[in-house]
Amino acid sequence: MLKLSKYCIASEPFGDFASGDTKHVLLSGRTGEIRVIGAQGWDLLSAPDFSGNDLPGDLRYELMSIEALVPEQEDELTVILDRNRAAQEDTGQFYLVIQPTASCQLGCGYCGQAHTSQKLDDLDTDRLVTMVSEKLETGRFEHFQVGWFGAEPLNALSKIYELSVAFEKAAAKAGCSYGAKVVTNGMKLTVPTALKLAREAGVRLVEITLDGDREFHDKRRFTKKNQPSFDRIYGNLLKVATHPDIDFQINIRANVDEHNVEGVFALIDRLASDGLQERIRFYTAPVHSWGNDAHLQAVELARYAKWELNCLAYLVNRGFRSGLVPNRKNVVCMAAMKNGLLVDAYGEAFDCTEVSYVPAYGSDNTYKIGTLAEGIDANKRKIFSEYLGNVKSGELPCASCEILPICGGSCPKQWNEGLTPCPPTKLNIRGRLLLHYCASKIREEIPA
Known part of the structure; x- marks a missing residue:
């Protein structure tokens, strides 16, 4: 059984004028990979009863390869922190x-x-x-x-x-x-x-x-x-x-x-x-x-x-x-x-x-x-080097944050001083994904 990664972020839906389809830009935070997915595919992914079996095989394997889909029982926070x-x-x-x-x-x-x-x-x-x-x-x-x-x-x-x-x-x-x-x-x-x-x-x-x-x-x-x-x-x-x-x-x-x-x-x-x-x-x-x-x-x-x-x-x-x-x-x-x-x-x-x-x-x-x-x-050196343990324990709010893999937990020093160093990306990542898509299309259309 599979589940949608909690670090998978989708943009707001947008209309593709070329095809007439409605799509989302998808970011797999675990790998940093970006894909574009149709609205129907996203609806299946984000459904409460999603298990992975409803997706076409090629789409399922592609999303697994970028870790947008992960094993249902996997502790994703532990995986991210262990890699870090x-x-x-x-x-x-x-x-x-x-x-x-x-x-x-x-x-x-x-x-x-x-x-x-x-x-x-x-x-x-x-x-x-x-x-x-x-x-x-x-x-x-x-x-x-x-x-x-x-x-x-x-x-x-x-x-x-x-x-x-x-x-x-x-x-x-x-x-x-x-x-x-x-x-x-x-x-x-x-x-x-x-x-x-x-x-x-x-x-x-x-x-x-x-x-x-x-x-x-x-x-x-x-x-x-x-x-x-x-x-x-x-x-x-x-x-x-x-x-x-x-x-x-x-x-x-x-x-x-x-x-x-x-x-x-x-x-x-x-x-x-x-x-x-x-x-x-x-x-x-x-x-x-x-x-x-x-x-x-x-x-x-x-x-x-x-x-x-x-x-x-x-x-x-x-x-x-x-x-x-x-x-x-x-x-x-x-x-x-x-x-x-x-x-x-x-x-x-x-x-x-x-x-x-x-x-x-x-x-x-x-x-x-x-x-x-x-x-x-x-x-x-332990003042800063052990901050991942503070994330794991829930002492820092990063444990439940969807952008943890691409933020890394922000500034250990500021957390240590009682400040909240969350980056603006936390609030504008979906807009960034749409902008990324638009920018890539602009570059494709500009002759070399």
Whole structure:
């Protein structure tokens, strides 16, 4: 006997003008696979007395293959959590985030970090290289991924280049591949810097934050001397994105709250007018707590979910290829990775990117799990790593949520701090499915 997976989500019905049939877009959250099914088939699937025998054989086998249909007695929550736990234990990847400096030119109001001129010193640099080499030499990893993060990592370019040479050498010696990404405010991302990052630091992805068009961005992401930053950042972006010898992926992120929600579409228009649709990936994220009260300025979730859907539709209309339907998420974030680590400019270690340099967590940071000098305390990693058990026990509401497989449980840190980090996808996933279908049809009809 079979049952419809509780993680199978169907869009609202829509009319297919070509065939005249009524259909649904179907997402199997367990695998991330998407299918289109006729209304009659969906009615059979969603009937209270459904057993699987009423479906045509080819449809039944197809739905079984994507795990939209599962054994009737299967405990689906346990299956999902077991898979996630296994993925967290062994990803085949060592993911190291490095904050080479604690400095940043900007004074963004929603940032919870305290910035200083501190840079990773030579002694901790040597310790970091030794730690990486020893870890890679165990032979357990197929890939070594580095994320350069801030404060503003490009304020320590010489340290990035120095460490990149050592890391690439260590990876080659261990027989694993190497890659890097940079999250930057964009102030120092000039063409010469971008070329050197790609050629000498193995950078394959760069992410830049723009919080709307100039009018909105400059009210939020100004320099510490209270000067605007948009023109400089956007000028750098445009030169780098259109340079023929720079091919790393570029993501543009807009942090959205009540103060700039009206300014995002104008930024999309600017990016489109400059012909960047095929060159960049654009996405938005609601502003959240970073050890501060930034989340109090957030757009209310239901309104944000509706706005986000309109934003995604606008991106499609303007020719961007945005992620419309989330993929299966076995590992929610670095905090859940057994082999994920962040090291800051003071040589302190964490398993989350949103806790270092944050005064709210105390002078001896609550979330610190060790130092390069003294090593890592494995017991302190359990603050985040055991959150799947909290999902299983029902302590977190994720246990009954239909998007758990594609959300992963959201942010363990925010749950730990008593906040509710449910993503807008929870409220707009059905609209996203329809938009995904429409976007795929648009692309099919546009001649190459």
